[in-house]
Amino acid sequence: MCGARTSSDPLEGRCTRRTLVKTGATALVAAAAPSPLLARSAKAPRVGRYTGLVEDGVLAFKGIRYGRAERFARAVPEPWEGPGVTATTFGPICPQRGMKDEPQSEDCLYLNVWTPEANPAARRAVMVYFHGGAYTSGSVTDPLTHGAKLAARGDVVVVTVNHRLNALGYAWLKPFGGRYADSGNLGQLDLILALQWIRDRVAAFGGDPARVMVFGQSGGGAKIATLMAMPEARGLFHAAATMSGQQVQASGPMHARARTQAFMAALKLAPDDVESLRAMPVERLVEGLGATDPEMGGGPVYFGPVLDMTNLPRHPFWPDAAPQSLGVPMILGNTRDETRAFLDPRGARLAGLSWDNLAERIGREVKIDLDPAWVSAQYRAQYPDWPVERIFYAATTAGRSWPGQVIEADARAAAGAEATWVYQLDRPSPLDPLRGAAHTDDIPYVFGTLDAPGSYSGTGTAAQRLSQAMMGAFAGLAKTGRPGIADWTPYRLPERATMIFDDAVRVENDPRRWQRELWALAPYVQPGS
Template sequence: MSGAELSRRSLLGAGAALMATPALAKGADPQVGRFTGLRDDGVLAFKGIRYGRAKRFARAVAVPIDRTVKAQDFAPIAPQRGNPDLPQSEDCLFLNVWTPEANPKASRAVMVYFHGGAYSNGTVTDPLTHGQRLAAAGDVVVVSVNHRLNALGYAWLKPLGDRFADSGNLGQLDLILALEWVRDNIASFGGNPARVMVFGQSGGGAKIATLMAMPAAKGLFHTAATMSGQQVTASGPGNAWKRTQALMTALGLQPSDADGLLSAPVERIVEALTATDPVIGGAVYFGPVLDMTNLPRHPFWPDAASQSLHIPMILGNTREETRAFLDPRGAKLKGLGWDNIAAKIAPEIKIDLDVDWVVAQYRAQFPDWTPEQLFYAATTAGRSWPGQVIEADERAKAGAAATWVYQLDRASPIDPLRGAAHTDDIPYVFGTLDAPGSMSGTDAGARATRDVMMQAFAGLAKTGVPGRTDWSSYALPDRATLVVGNGVATVQNDPRRWERELWARAPYVQPGS
């Protein structure tokens, strides 16, 4: 099959089951064990299933279910500054399941999704990530997971005593507990616990990269895909402790007041997340910590973690990531011109190069570009893309299981100034083109792009390879990349070679580390 637009014939050739929606018998609400679900757009849905319970700043534990549970509504999400209109609670360890049929003999591949939000915000209750369409069209079981975030999931408190030994990575340990739930229970929902794929966007992808270096996650998933989310290095314990102290200062607590932190109202902790980060500026950052126990090494430095080299993996980014969070209509780009572009780029990049030199190089290479085009290309290539290049290169150097890399180039038809921005690949993978918040549109190009992306992800989950025969795996020096345009996907070798080589002249600094 060529790299041309994905046709109905190629979909069927890749496996007729991909786009088939299994028939469901009419009747009462579906029941799996003690869980009563509901019917959702042609599949069975079980929402708000508890997978664990935890005390504040302590490791979560599994909770046996000894009664019938109505699993028909999403549970509260993790406390955060985002999503203020949704119910929030520290008791947030819940997951959701969508399945074509709750038949233990079905043994379908399982796709477990972790949400983005930079470890601080986000939720899988976002309509963009509802799993009913992916479950039906991909013929897979879809699971989505909420877990502890920000300081409640990642504050480093070990200097306050051994009772906090697992702090710094509690949010990651929540995800591991959820994967253990999947291993032990998913067969009852028609899933195969021996064929589990994890996938996640932005912070969700970074969480997956981190899990690939955590011993407790070994064997819990068999394939992986990250979407605009990488984690090359974790936060060091020294910087993590500085951040915890900044939080405690914002709470009006002494640096050693562990009891005060344990008893503080959760609303005050969330408010204190506006404290200035003492390491990188901006709001205080909390993410995985190199604690030498739960996380004994950096995920992709100095190389790819050996425990996960056998796991086939998709790595992807969008062409203009930063258009999603550096608003073309916002204050940061107001008055952008050649006289101030270097000053505006400088605070947005994570590679320490002379920005005037960078601008001069771009202008010589792309003389027809506007200041806005250059700004978004440079901030994407110097901030949001390097982590993916490092991860893909390190896996290739280590001789890891096959890695496939994609680049989403399809610009949003909803907002002409958005381009192909951060988060834009989500509705294509989930098939939620018409969901609130989607920037994909629902035209023929959107549907064809959806088919490309869904086929690739579901194919990896089901067979260990993406559902495309023309997508070459990533290897050095070719760096084969599937470039996904407006329903057209072509494999290109090293498509942004010039930018990659320019930014490789200095080390990449993982935000937060």
Template sequence: MKRRTFLAAGAANALNAALTTAPLGARPSRAPRVGRFEAVREGTVWTFRGIRYGRAERFAPPRPEPIDGAPITAAHFGPLCPQRALSDQPQSEDCLFLNVWTPEAHPAASRAVMVYFHGGAYTTGSVTDPLTHGARLAAGGDVVVVTVNHRLNALGYAWLKSFDLRLGDSGNLGQLDLILALQWVHAHIARFGGDPARVMVFGQSGGGAKIATLMAMPAARGLFHSAATMSGQQVQASGPMHAEARTRAFFAHLGLAQGDVAALRALPVERLIEGLDATDPVMGQGPVYFGPVLDMTNLPRHPFWPDAAPQSLDVPMILGNVHDETRAFLDPRGPKLAGLNWDNLPARIAPEIKIDLDPQWAVAQYRTRYPQWSPERIFYAATTAGRSWPGQVIEADARAHAGAAATWVYQLDRPSPLDPLRGAAHTDDIPYVFGTLDAPGSYSGTDTGAQALSKTMMRAFAGLARQGRPGLAEWSPYALPTRATMVFDDRSRVEADPRRWERELWASAPYVQPGS
């Protein structure tokens, strides 16, 4: 580094009370500090991990946390919400922490901000996942990246109002945590080099569903200016009666008297997590579901039923899915595919779809349309199109019908070069957007094709954050009836309604939102 640059950086630090960084390309004499948090270097950007944005008692709304205080080095992630998954990581009910990656912790930098919410169907997950570390996206996209942990499962979404009217917020506490995090961003991100007037939220799977839900929550209005959902939609929330039935199943599984909220509050958190093994009384199978509840106060309407929530219409949005969603959670090498043949194919499909169509009829339609396809290929096409994809189509169409701000739709087609049976499966778009191609859990590979696609998708998402439209001039907005869709692949291109036949087939009957 030239001596003049070094001295200039040192002078800037001395003049700025927040200990900001020097311009990109120059290293300051020491790490910047914002409030009580001192950064650590990660590549070419500064990282602030484990920033507490709030506190909350069990089953109570969150309270904001001051940013100032005794100095600490922000080198470690905070604990994640207690859950069955990720048992090798620190977990705690005290889990309201976020992380910031920034090229420059200086108010004058005023970069666009990308805030990420993780997946896990409201029940599991964390932004401590190496796939979602933000250093490469912050550097490659020239943005400030924020990732957020919050309360999940029964801690964030158990509906207790039926038993205690004072707990009317209980079914949406996890969402209120996210709103508090966005309020924190609005209040403090300028000190980290971000522009509070250009905040984009993005999330994959459950993270995308959380965003769709926020788009119908009045308290979230104005806290973000663009959005992107990746394989994550929320057409309807859980109805309050269904939510009550789930909470009753939860009480029963724990051996507690129905409605004994005091006993539920007193349980060790480990026992509370055991209660998640209760069978869901609405879906009739699987563990009990907890997610956002139509409580008529925090969430006064369904996000995309009967139409797109009016408050969301002026928010430009990317909506995306991957081509072979269900290959990620219906293991090609697992028992659900063992012995698959033409005779048992309809019965194997039936429990996996969320549209009430005769699976024998559906299989017959696929065999007539695609006579060369194998039973396995039809299984994954049908379960993806009848389970994981319809919500995205409904939301994109609803926005188009309402004349909303521009919407851009994509599907990821690039198959994993590491696993020939995986195709382009659920979660596979994450490393392309974050640039974490070599992170544990990535199936993208690190070849030139993966690197090129990562740059393309990163440019698209960061462009939406910066100027309210993807950073790809060739990506046409979604409109009816053409349904322009960006197909991300080794040769990315825009196609009109690329899976029209499957879309129309599965639109023959209503879609049932899981958990509603």
């Protein structure tokens, strides 16, 4: 998994981000609703002390502060009452190594709301989006995740959330004393604070606090999986959807401490000089994020949720699905060609790929310890007509980006979870023939942002119909606890029913069974854990 567009994502090792054609009995239940009435003050809509704007036919309130925090400390909520605020532009994003064109600040606890009408009696379902980028980078300012089209066509309230990332949100400092007791999971606690704000405030924007769905792509999905094992998140959301984003295990505290020490060494700090780390300019702290990870054998240092036994008392999906999550209806999705997004078919890592070096190239990328020469031979025997590049991407996707979803879906099914639905995006990009159906390509279909910068979907009739299907499926889950496609069969063992989102939308049982069984011969170890 990876983040919005391009980033380095340890959850996937290294990385960065279809038309309901009716077949059989498939039917779209949650079709786009007529445009709802706007609030009375359409020119300058106001909710509480926040003045927003009209955007694409809905009301938008951007850059609403939901909390404040000192460095490495738990955030406190922002009061609802106070001086008037003009909420028409996004707040600053968390400091990070990328996205230098965006305003960055440690003061980054802001959310954004799009609503068809700011009417407390409306009680529309609420869809809350967490962005990708692992736990290191990214932001909901990405045009792919602007919420106006989803709010209008899905007839829902859309909320998107920024929070603390990388060392600011996940450095493990608890060994330095009680004032750092919540470190390692501060970014997660920010999301919980945002969900508490939504519980208490979203009704004023026309939302229903009893129907809150969280959804997220890549690292955003991983954050959701982690929340499903955090006691303080219990009851704050009622449905969930993860898009190429899984968190089977969290980081262990000893690995997390080694990473913090490597980070401090890169900043030329003594191993116990936490006070300098707390006081240094944030620009210098960000420079230290380039430190080499001591546990993953290369790449930038990983910061993510830590098994601290208080805020996160167990792994999200090991040895089983967290019991508190079993009553939450959930969609889990993946794309067929995940790794084409971050193993560039035009880049150096694919240059010179041949049958002679296929095994070595596969071995560099996968996260399951099987002999790559044997894997290569198995793929060639199973798919004799496939060219070398197709086998490379199929194997690296199935051995790197897909296993976490299989583990989570199987764990929920085995535990008798409330309801689980699984999808696979198969529709290839019509704009880039080498991209296939890659990581992040499901985002514009769900948000309806087909024409946004960074979208590979195209804007033709096929893309629009698939967007209607996926948007309806997600909005349906938010509204009713079931996807808005009538015959999307729940995921159960051993059938493993999977919705294929392509130009023809259809359900298939266990569509990549051979690959799933091959990679299940050895355990998957979550990068970063």
